Amino acid sequence: GGRVHCYDAQTGNIIWTYDAEDPYNEILWGNNWPLYLSFVADGKIYLHSAEHSPIDPMPRGAPFICLDLETGEEIWSIKLRGVHWGGYPIIGASTIAMFNAYDNRIYAIGKGPSSTTVDAPMTGVSVGSQIILRGTVTDISAGTQGEEQLARFPHGVPAVSDESMSAWMEYIYTQKPKPTSVTGVTVELFILDSNNNYRSIGVTTTDETGFYSLNWTPDISGRYTVYAKFAGTNSYWPSQATTAFIAEEAEVQPQPTESPQSTVEQYFWVAVAAIIAVIVVCFVITILLLRKKE
Known part of the structure; x- marks a missing residue:
């Protein structure tokens, strides 16, 4: 069990094969999960795992599987265990309803808001x-x-x-x-x-x-x-x-400007210039007097 074959109905050739492997090796009689066909809808085949008299505690990770009907490619798989006695998963209005034997709750699977x-x-x-x-x-x-x-x-x-x-x-x-x-x-x-x-x-x-x-x-x-x-x-x-x-428009920061000189500063520099001029004049006069004595 646990293997799905897809045959060409006209030729009998196998188109694809899918194995539902048990990664924990807890199935006592094989390496794959026992599978049941849930339903076929919208170009997909849905399969669930169940068993008439499961051991307790039940093997971990039983899958509910969605395969591409044309290629056998796994579209998605989720760990929900079906039941042999309580009804198979069903679909309507694009929503799947399924009983999960692991927690005894019914799940609705579909596109959500x-x-x-x-x-x-x-x-x-x-x-x-x-x-x-x-x-x-x-x-x-x-x-x-x-x-x-x-x-x-x-x-x-x-x-x-x-x-x-x-x-x-x-x-x-x-x-x-x-x-x-x-x-x-x-x-x-x-x-x-x-x-x-x-x-x-x-x-x-x-x-x-x-x-x-x-x-x-x-x-x-x-x-x-x-x-x-x-x-x-x-x-x-x-x-x-x-x-x-x-x-808001970004604020334009004003550029810093040089502060004008105060009146005191202006008089100071005028006085300095005058003193320098007087010193230069005195120096010239002194040079001239020395030359006359010679």
């Missing part, structure tokens, strides 16, 4: 000086409002990239360790300036806390409206936020 915020400095903004625009992108799916999630993430559950989603959901909902290489989502910032020019000013990425920031320099004075837009992913619906600030 997001929330974006943005902040800008309210005072002290000058044309030509850098400012920091900042905000967050969070997951506001219904599951994030559970008591455990609210206690662990009082500022909201950060939104993460599709590549980080499986391990992140296990961390949020099934008490697995926090992933060490989480990547966030991209946010693009736009401004509408005082001349009614609308333009993009940059793209940034959130971190593992959901926080993002962008440095930018206002180039004209007046009111700016800032729009932060998260375009959404395969896991989240889009969201956006708006704020505003005013940029």
Whole structure:
């Protein structure tokens, strides 16, 4: 068990093969997880692992798997264990409902809503000086409002990239360790300036806390409206936020000027010049008298 074969219905040739390997080797009769076909939808095949009479404690890491129907490539996998007796996973309105035998809870898996915020400095903004625009992108799916999630993430559950989603959901909902290489989502910032020019000013990425920031320099004075837009992913619906600030013309610093000389200083230098002139005249007269005596 635990191996999926895809055959060409006309020729009988095997198109692809997928093995659901048990990395912990806790399955007593093989190296793969026993699999059941959950359903096929939207060009994907979904499989869950279950067993009629599992040993207790149950083997760790039973997967719920999504494969590309054409290629057999694994699109995503999450550690939720199905049941043999309690009904298979189902899908409707693009949402999967599944019973997880590890914690006896029902999970809904689908594209969730997001929330974006943005902040800008309210005072002290000058044309030509850098400012920091900042905000967050969070997951506001219904599951994030559970008591455990609210206690662990009082500022909201950060939104993460599709590549980080499986391990992140296990961390949020099934008490697995926090992933060490989480990547966030991209946010693009736009401004509408005082001349009614609308333009993009940059793209940034959130971190593992959901926080993002962008440095930018206002180039004209007046009111700016800032729009932060998260375009959404395969896991989240889009969201956006708006704020505003005013940029003032930078103050021109006056150039230092030489202070005029005081009257006392002027008389002092005139007197010095007169004394020097008298000394020179006396010296000339003395030279002339000495020559006459000779």
